[in-house]
Amino acid sequence: MSHAEDSIIVCRCEDVTLGEIRKAIREGAVTLDEVKRITRAGMGPCQGRTCRLLVAGEIARFCGKHVSGILQSKYRPPVKPVKMGDLAALELTPLSEPGHGQQSGASPECTCGKAVNGR
Amino acid sequence: MKTRADAVVIGGGVVGAAIAYNLAKLGLKDTVVCEKHTFASGSTGRCGAGVREQWGAEGNIRMCKAAIDIFETLQEELEYDYDIEFVQKGYLMLAYTEKEWEQFKANLKVQHRLGVNAVALTPEEAREIVPSLNIEGLYGATYNPRDGHANPFHTTRAYLKAFERLGGEVYCFTEVTGIEQSNGKIQKVRTTRGDISTPVVVNAAGPWAAPVAAMVGIDLPVYTERHQILVTEPVGRLFDPMLMSFSRGFYSQQTPHGSIIMGIGDPDEPKGYDIGHSWQFLKRMCDIMCSVVPALMGVRVVRQWSGLYTISPDAHPILGTVSGIDGYYQAVGFSGHGFMLAPIVGKVIAEMILDRPLSIDISGLDLGRFERGDLRVEPSVV
Numbered sequence: 095m096s097h098a099e100d101s102i103i104v105c106r107c108e109d110v111t112l113g114e115i116r117k118a119i120r121e122g123a124v125t126l127d128e129v130k131r132i133t134r135a136g137m138g139p140c141q142g143r144t145c146r147l148l149v150a151g152e153i154a155r156f157c158g159k160h161v162s163g164i165l166q167s168k169y170r171p172p173v174k175p176v177k178m179g180d181l182a183a184l185e186l187t188p189l190s191e192p193g194h195g196q197q198s199g200a201s202p203e204c205t206c207g208k209a210v211n212g213r
Numbered sequence: 214m215k216t217r218a219d220a221v222v223i224g225g226g227v228v229g230a231a232i233a234y235n236l237a238k239l240g241l242k243d244t245v246v247c248e249k250h251t252f253a254s255g256s257t258g259r260c261g262a263g264v265r266e267q268w269g270a271e272g273n274i275r276m277c278k279a280a281i282d283i284f285e286t287l288q289e290e291l292e293y294d295y296d297i298e299f300v301q302k303g304y305l306m307l308a309y310t311e312k313e314w315e316q317f318k319a320n321l322k323v324q325h326r327l328g329v330n331a332v333a334l335t336p337e338e339a340r341e342i343v344p345s346l347n348i349e350g351l352y353g354a355t356y357n358p359r360d361g362h363a364n365p366f367h368t369t370r371a372y373l374k375a376f377e378r379l380g381g382e383v384y385c386f387t388e389v390t391g392i393e394q395s396n397g398k399i400q401k402v403r404t405t406r407g408d409i410s411t412p413v414v415v416n417a418a419g420p421w422a423a424p425v426a427a428m429v430g431i432d433l434p435v436y437t438e439r440h441q442i443l444v445t446e447p448v449g450r451l452f453d454p455m456l457m458s459f460s461r462g463f464y465s466q467q468t469p470h471g472s473i474i475m476g477i478g479d480p481d482e483p484k485g486y487d488i489g490h491s492w493q494f495l496k497r498m499c500d501i502m503c504s505v506v507p508a509l510m511g512v513r514v515v516r517q518w519s520g521l522y523t524i525s526p527d528a529h530p531i532l533g534t535v536s537g538i539d540g541y542y543q544a545v546g547f548s549g550h551g552f553m554l555a556p557i558v559g560k561v562i563a564e565m566i567l568d569r570p571l572s573i574d575i576s577g578l579d580l581g582r583f584e585r586g587d588l589r590v591e592p593s594v595v
């Protein structure tokens with residue numbers, strides 16, 4: 095592996111280079127979560143949309159496995175970054191499906207876990 | 214994988230990692246950590262990683278004080294080549310009700326007696342420390358500059374790497390499925406990758422402490438509960454100290470990287486192992502924090518997740534031996550503050566196992582206290 099390759103930016107959100115990712119893998123990281131926890135690759139605003147597959151490919155190459163055999167990390171909400179002010183301004187209107195939002199106690203705090211409409 | 218060891222630590226979270234490192238440091242040769250997933254994949258990797266001396270109960274204050282002493286030189290002690298990001302910018306504890314303010318003042322008395330340099334502040338003085346703070350509705354605040362936070366992934370990994378350098382072995386994706394004992398002595402640990410004979414086993418299994426304790430017939434009085442948390446995009450410095458309030462249930466810190474982490478307790482959260490996330494949390498969290506620091510309104514949430522608290526009946530950890538089972542040790546039930554306690558707990562449990570003088574008295578924190586009815590009380594938990 096050349097030095098030039100090591101300086102390629104793999105995670106653009108967090109400025110993580112291929113060299114840093116390869117170092118973490120050499121030191122024992124064999125899952126996307128471990129690489130993420132060590133280097134921050136995939137923790138930025140795009141949440142790994144660009145670098146996930148590249149990192150998985152690096153792990154796979156190092157471990158001699160197929161990419162499909164590399165443990166993925168979870169996709170976490172929100173799908174796109176959302177301003178805290180917009181979230182605070184949301185009015186949560188309960189859905190009118192049976193068993194949800196029908197009881198008199200239905201309120202913005204409804205915590206039954208079912209989907210709740212935004213605005 | 215080894216088939217025999219001097220000690221097996223169950224759990225690769227910050228507590229198991231700290232115990233394992235201290236065992237190796239004190240000279241125990243063949244120590245093994247069994248982790249069913251990857252390092253810090255349990256509560257540790259999901260936590261707020263705040264570290265504070267500002268507690269109400271004497272035991273917690275003493276332990277956290279000793280833990281901060283260790284945190285201050287941990288990076289060098291562990292010779293870690295990344296940064297554990299331990300920063301001491303204080304905790305600013307915010308009182309929004311008269312009752313909370315009275316509690317803070319009572320806590321300060323205990324803290325001062327034990328040598329903690331926390332101070333009481335008026336709302337205006339609090340705003341001098343955090344200019345972005347909205348002081349509407351604030352009764353007062355307390356501030357301790359020695360409090361802070363660290364990076365939970367790197368702290369755990371730093372312990373594990375130092376442990377490995379001292380000859381210890383970490384087995385990830387290795388779940389402990391059984392513990393054998395005979396004549397009241399630990400004999401063997403069964404794992405998904407084979408058996409390990411050992412005279413010593415340490416339960417540092419975090420949320421799974423109760424199922425592990427059940428393997429030796431102990432009924433642990435703990436339960437688990439989801440706590441949700443989120444992180445924003447990195448932004449310029451909005452506040453230095455950790456902000457926290459019990460009446461409003463939140464805590465929030467801005468990491469050295471600039472992103473802001475925040476969590477909030479939910480009094481209606483059911484017991485259990487659910488680690489899903491909800492819209493209701495996002496909304497409530499943003500509502501509250503946008504009123505505490507209005508500048509947050511323009512800051513974007515990047516990710517939300519959740520983790521488990523493992524709660525004991527008196528919100529204090531359950532530490533040490535259990536009578537009748539020679540070679541079994543536990544460090545469990547941290548009740549939402551195990552990250553900050555890990556450095557001192559790791560040290561003391563290792564000292565206990567190797568029969569050394571203990572750095573700090575933890576005799577009142579054994580499992581037996583619940584039978585004796587000798588419960589601790591901690592008024593200041595989120």
Ligand SMILES: Cc1cc2nc3c(=O)[nH]c(=O)nc-3n(C[C@H](O)[C@H](O)[C@H](O)COP(=O)(O)OP(=O)(O)OC[C@H]3O[C@@H](n4cnc5c(N)ncnc54)[C@H](O)[C@@H]3O)c2cc1C
Binds near residue numbers: 252254
């Ligand atoms: C949202 C949130 C915020 C928090 N904020 C703070 C904070 O600001 N400050 C603070 O001090 N604390 C905080 N905490 C609490 C803190 O995270 C925990 O107390 C601490 O991480 C406990 O560490 P641990 O090593 O005991 O447990 P864990 O990190 O859960 O580690 C236990 C490990 O054991 C493994 N394991 C379990 N069973 C087995 C088995 N049978 N075989 C093999 N391995 C097994 C698990 O996979 C896990 O990795 C917070 C927690 C949450 C959820």
